[in-house]
Amino acid sequence: MAFTPSRPVPASLDVPGFYRLTVAQYRKMIAAGILHVGDPVELLEGLLVNQPRPYQPPVAAARTCVNYAFLDIPLSGWHYRCATAVTIEGSEPEPDFAVVRGDLSAYRDRFPGPAEVGVVGEVCDTSLAFDRRDKGRIYARAGISVYWIVNIPDRRVEVYADPDPAADPPAYRTRTDYRPGDSVPLVLDGATAGAVPVADLIP
Numbered sequence: 001m002a003f004t005p006s007r008p009v010p011a012s013l014d015v016p017g018f019y020r021l022t023v024a025q026y027r028k029m030i031a032a033g034i035l036h037v038g039d040p041v042e043l044l045e046g047l048l049v050n051q052p053r054p055y056q057p058p059v060a061a062a063r064t065c066v067n068y069a070f071l072d073i074p075l076s077g078w079h080y081r082c083a084t085a086v087t088i089e090g091s092e093p094e095p096d097f098a099v100v101r102g103d104l105s106a107y108r109d110r111f112p113g114p115a116e117v118g119v120v121g122e123v124c125d126t127s128l129a130f131d132r133r134d135k136g137r138i139y140a141r142a143g144i145s146v147y148w149i150v151n152i153p154d155r156r157v158e159v160y161a162d163p164d165p166a167a168d169p170p171a172y173r174t175r176t177d178y179r180p181g182d183s184v185p186l187v188l189d190g191a192t193a194g195a196v197p198v199a200d201l202i203p
Helices: 023-031 057-071 128-141
Strands: 041-044 047-050 078-082 097-101 117-124 146-151 156-164 171-178 183-188 191-197
Touching (some): 041 128, 057 097, 117 128, 117 183, 128 146
Antiparallel strands (some): 097 117, 156 171
């Protein structure tokens, strides 16, 4: 059984009565053809979670805007990734975008881990509550420094920083909202590498 982010989900995915997969088991299912690359699922906290695909027009348009916006930022020592997995203990989410340490050659045979992710981001419409609560908890638990939510309904970018993995539940200590007219700073290793106007992220 899988949860669909667009309908109500438990406050935590830590619920009884579900068998939890490891990342290794999840990958074996893909290798065996039980699951296929591109299937609309993610492994989150050991559970297979439905992801809505194809994306509806507002999300597809905003994802395209995000991709173009990041092309204009020089990322020395980092590179931009779109809709590719990040390997976390117990989870292998596929964020809509991420800025990852190093170049592509470092990830020929694996996905980046939390220590290699400078910024992770989700573009959301109907999945807003899920992305704030569940994805936020997962990314904070992994210690990923910065988490962006491109919030289409409210036309703003929510930036979460300073993760507290030991909190119950894990969470980010700070949230800053940026609206049209603002620019979102891209912070990598504690330094500002550039800035992206909100208007360039949400059409």
